[in-house]
Every structure is written in structure tokens, then in C-alpha cells.
Amino acid sequence: MASLNVYSVLVVLFLTCGVVMATKENDQIIKENNCETKMGFPCVLEAFTSIFNTGSICNKCCGKLVVLGKVCHSALVKRTLENPVFKGLNPATIIAKSIQTWNYCLALIDSPSPSA
Template sequence: MAKFTSQIAMLFIVVALVCAFVPVFSVDESEAKSLWDTCLVKISPHCALDIIAVVFGNATINDTCCHDLVQEGKVCHDTLIKYIADRPALIARKALYLKKRDDLWTHCIALYLLCFFSL
């Protein structure tokens, strides 16, 4: 039961982050819905938070979340991280965040391909 409650809390946090960030980006409502429908539903709330912690902090990512990230796709990853990095409080370090985003993608795709070709 505690694990279920924790998962619900994580989902709530991700939904709250999306709701908090999307209006600030001046994207129209259909684009925000499209991002939700096509991107955020492809990744677990836990991995979404891990990815944010890697790009905007100093965390590390596990293999499972790397796999989820690759499954989400580069366009979704790039777009969502750029939207967050465009926040006024973060824009001063946007170049750093975009580099970390790209480094994370490179790391995860290499790991994904390594696992794929070792099968």
C-alpha cells in the first residue's frame, strides 16, 4: 500500500509540474495537449522526475529510466526539457541545461544500443 501511495504522489508531482510549466511557455492549448498525449504518457512519473533531476541537478539515471527515455523519443525529450529551461528562473543557465539534456540523450541511446545489440 505504501508503494502505491508513493507512486500516486509521484504522478501527482509530475502532473503538477506539467500544469505549472505549460501555461508559462505560451504554447497554445492544443500543443500542450499534444505534448501530454504523445510524450508524457510514454514515461513513468518516477523516470520523468529522474530525468529532470539529471538535467536540472546533479543526479544520475538508472538503466530502466534510460530505456524509458529512448522509448519516449528525442523530439519529446528535447521539447519538454526546452520548455522547462525556458522558465524565467532557469533561462540564465539554459545553455547548460540543453547541453546536459543532449549529454543525457547520448548516454541513454548508447546504453540502449549496447543492450539491443548484445541480445
């Protein structure tokens, strides 16, 4: 029985350390890649709405999101999920919407535009 308690404490400790490390890792990625200054506020708002709410993202903002890069995109979404304000959201759903938005924008930017 005592070994079960020790095991439980170790699991909780491991999970807690993992969350703290993830937070520091995301902050470090964001800082090192200068992620927060690569998109203007209107496009950040559009991307945020398409991921954390119901909304769409325009072609112009998709272009800026792709230029931002997948590493910055993922780190910013994960850091936002760590904010207590968003604790009621399902992380798996948000990550899925984040990937969906990224893939949509990547396909949009990679597809050749129709000729006039």
C-alpha cells in the same frame, strides 16, 4: 538616430515573437506526441534530476527515455526552461546536459548487454 530606434524595436519584437512561437511550438509537439504520458513519474524525476541538477539515470529509465523519443525529450526540456521558476539557470548548460543524458541513454540502450 531614429532608424537605430526603429531597428531596436524590430529586433525586440522579433525576439519576443520567437519566444512565444517557441513556447507554442513546444506545447504543440508535446501535445501531438502525447509526450507527458509516455514515462512514469519516477523516471521523469530521474531524468529531470540528471539534467537540471546533479544525478544519474538508471538503465530502466534510460530505456523509457529512449522510447519517449528525442523530439519529446527536447520539447519537454525546452518547455521546462521557459518556466520562470528556472530563469536563473543557464539554458546552454541545461541543453548540453540534456544532450549528454540523451546520448548516454541511447548508447546504453544500443550497446549489447554482456552475456551471462
